[in-house]
Amino acid sequence: MADDLVDRLLGIAPGSVLDGVRATRPEARTNAQRSYESLLEPADPGGVPRATRFLVAAFVAGLHRAPLLTEHYTRLAADHAGEEGVRVVSALTERAATSGPYGRYRELGLVNESTDGPRYRTPEADRPVLGAATASALDHAHLLVFRPREAEPADLGRLVDAGWTTTDIVTLSQLVSFLAFQIRLVHGLEVLSQRTEDTRS
Numbered sequence: 001m002a003d004d005l006v007d008r009l010l011g012i013a014p015g016s017v018l019d020g021v022r023a024t025r026p027e028a029r030t031n032a033q034r035s036y037e038s039l040l041e042p043a044d045p046g047g048v049p050r051a052t053r054f055l056v057a058a059f060v061a062g063l064h065r066a067p068l069l070t071e072h073y074t075r076l077a078a079d080h081a082g083e084e085g086v087r088v089v090s091a092l093t094e095r096a097a098t099s100g101p102y103g104r105y106r107e108l109g110l111v112n113e114s115t116d117g118p119r120y121r122t123p124e125a126d127r128p129v130l131g132a133a134t135a136s137a138l139d140h141a142h143l144l145v146f147r148p149r150e151a152e153p154a155d156l157g158r159l160v161d162a163g164w165t166t167t168d169i170v171t172l173s174q175l176v177s178f179l180a181f182q183i184r185l186v187h188g189l190e191v192l193s194q195r196t197e198d199t200r201s
Contacts, residue, residue, distance in 0.1 A: 004033050006182070009068050010189055017196050018189055032185060039175045040076075047168040051081035052134045053175060055089050056141050060176055062093035063145050066183045068190075088129050092138065096120050101146050120146075136162035137172050144176045 004012075006029075012018045022029045040053055054077035061069040078086045098118055120142040122135040130138070136159050143151055159169050 004029065005036050005072075006032065006186060006189065009072060009186065010193065012189075018193055021189075021192065032182065035178050036182065039171070039178050040073075046171070047165055048137075048171050048175075049080075051077065051085065052137055054079075055081050055085055055130070055134055056137050056172065056175060057179055058086070059089050059093050059096075059138050060141050060145060060179045061183060062090070063097055063142065064180070064183045065097070066186065068186060069179075069183060084129055085134075088126050089138070092122060092126060096142055098146060101148060132162045133164060136164070140169075140172060141176050144173065145180070 006012070007019070007022070010018065012022065040057060041050070045053065054073050057073035058070060058077045061073050074086055074090065077089065120139060122130065122138050127135045140155065140159055143155055156169060159172070160166075164172070
């Protein structure tokens with residue numbers, strides 16, 4: 001592809017080992033880029049502004065401790081949301097980071113495997129800078145990253161109360177899901193690249 005984000009971030013050159021690896025699954029490569037463009041850089045962002053998309057992406061990448069993608073999305077967030085929004089989200093990421101996933105199982109056979117963890121909500125002091133809608137999107141992203149099995153109607157209700165429509169909520173959820181995939185993809189290719197270098201040395 002003319003400009004594939006993953007290739008660019010990892011410096012994957014045409015004809016390289018990693019290029020060959022990705023070329024074995026051309027449809028997956030193409031679909032990953034198209035999903036990125038659709039969810040992060042759509043021609044028409046609709047009800048979810050680009051600023052919110054990039055702030056959520058920077059937050060999620062930071063929670064996953066994915067430095068390449070965190071840097072990428074933080075830069076884009078600064079361009080669209082401003083330095084103050086980025087500063088607040090970067091600080092929130094540090095405070096909201098934890099280990100997971102965790103949460104309670106509803107199924108009787110799995111109840112004993114439930115694990116507890118912190119419930120995240122963007123502090124009131126930071127909400128005016130971000131706006132109620134973006135703050136609630138960060139709350140939702142944290143829920144999906146660390147407590148996905150605890151998502152329930154009340155959580156969606158809080159998004160609606162913050163001004164998001166049903167379509168917007170679907171978009172936000174798809175965004176977080178895609179980011180989890182993209183983060184795993186980049187990490188896997190990074191590991192493979194390192195192993196390839198170790199083999200050659």
